[in-house]
Amino acid sequence: MSNKNPLLKKSAGSSSKQNIVIILAAIALFAIFYLINNNFASSGNVLNMTKSFVPYAILALGVTFVIATGGIDLSIGTVCIGSAVLAGAICRTGVSAEDGTLWLTIPIILVSGLVFGLLNGVLVAKCKLAPFIATLGTMLVSRGVTAVISEAIRETSSAVKYPPTGWFQKVFTNLNGFPIGLVWVLVLTIICAVVMYKTKVGRYILAIGSNEEAARLSGINVDKYKITAYAISGLFAGMAALFYVAANPSLNIASGNGMELDAVASVYIGGTSTTGGSASIIGTILGSMILVIIRNGLNLALSSGSVVSATNITYAVTGVIVVGAVMLDVLKKKSAAKVKIDSIPAKKEESKS
């Protein structure tokens, strides 16, 4: 998007302002949690936090593209776990690195994610289903289909196991104590930022989210780019599965429950517009970071046999933050509309003179 337009410049400015707010909030939270419990910043805990952070951040990066079109993808959590369950069953993985064909799970997981993403795209773009309904359907279908296939293959329950130690962990989570997942997130963030802001695909996706009809009238193949957005989301759900499995090598089909909501919440906290048209890739990453800091920090703060459940407080705090972040978005839009209205009489006066 060109920054010559003053309105866009303003919106870009407020997005970076929101990023600064999020960064400050993250630092404040980190400091508070550190003061409550010094162990919060220990290397073991930071490694643990990155294990939780990486899959959510990657899910959130993918779904940012869908939200930028003005849509939503509720299927990413189950697609992520379902793909991992499916691949584990097909490749017959087990706790030993020698069980099954571990390397083959990677292409299967990615292809499975991509296929479900394409399915969402086709349902939304070609069948004109509301994104909420289409992806809700895919959420249930992906869960059911992958579980049934793996049950049929394994002839028992759909729970699968991957090796808890070995090259999978070295590549995706812990390279001799170094949280290698962060490097992956950094690389994927850069790729997403380039695609979103510097390529035709990203610009068209944003244009569709901003005004679908206008985009269509200006010659953009809206269906194609919508499908692309959902495909990216599905592919990233598959990618997130690799990191999830490396950190949590035993999983059942229910493991993905609620993951999509955390990912979507991260995107909203990060400042991507709920109605589409503007997206912040950096914001999405910062949003995921905030959620992980809150979850882990509250857990440590309430660790010593407190009667209050950290999980339940996390829900409440996350809810407050998401509503607050979306409220910021609404206010941002209101003030942008105000600028537009204010600028009309000024223009008229200019034309008079």
Added chain:
Amino acid sequence: MKKLIALLLVLVMAVSLVACAPAANNDNNKDDASAGKGTIAVIAKGETHAFWQAVKAGAEAAGKEAGYAVTFRGPTAESEEYVNSQREMVQTALNNPDTKAIVLATIGLGFTDELTSAFDKGLPVVEFDSGLYSGGADITEGKDPTIGSVATDNKKAGGVVAENFYAYLKANGKAVNGFKVGIIQHDSTATGIDRAAGFKEGIEAAAKADGVTLEINLQVKANNAGEYKLGLTALKDWGAQAIFMTNEGVVNEVFPEVSDNADTYKDILFCGFDAGTNQYDWIKDAGKTYALLVGSVAQDSYNIGYEAVKLAISKLDGKDVADVGIGGQWYTADNIDALKDQNIFYMG
């Protein structure tokens, strides 16, 4: 306006945290006061369930006797999906400088780094209940912090159900060729597999000794709402004449179905595992209003907690330690009240 909202957001977060902080600090202080020698961190597969509450009572009693503080934590539910939150609990224990030993039962894989860290810090880990998931596949070679285990011998306990249940069948003239016995296994963890296998092998062997061949149908179900009920329906359709339920979760789903549709299930004989209000009510009904629950095996939850902490303390005292197997106790309508008084049967 925007700045104000942002500021408010940060404030809300800060206030909610500060509100939580005193509770945590108070608890820390409370622990320190009683922790003469340090803390034994017990991380279980659950926390609120009556079974775990009894384990907790046993663990705390053992800690108190020896002058150690005991912290007890567990995830919301015994399912792989809560591995993340359980890992955070282990991390918390590892980070606490007062922790002298960890008593652990994991709900999934993904604890490799934490177990290595426990080894590096010299913290002994006692496995209890079902112990480390998948036989401790998480342990890095040469860095094994585990020193022993305390658990119900599930296969043996399944065998106890088989032995007593078969004796009932025999006494009532039901031990005949082709008698159909179904099993609803609660999941595919070692606990579920061992109980089902112990029961199956036990009842088959007992029948074989009498020259009788039974038909067995095993239904393995996951811990999701409604799954066990589906197992029951499948077994009913198959024509099951007796059904073994491998844990309390299965009983809790099967019992309402059996009592609501008394006529449908009236002729099936049931036997169970664990304890709980449903099993108490069911067994006390004695087949009057709905199908009969012949008997069940209770785990000695209190002693599992007690012995696990005691094992950790023995190791800290430099004594030699060995695995402890806790027996299961067969109960029927006749002895259930006596076991309740001994804390072996809990209501929950």
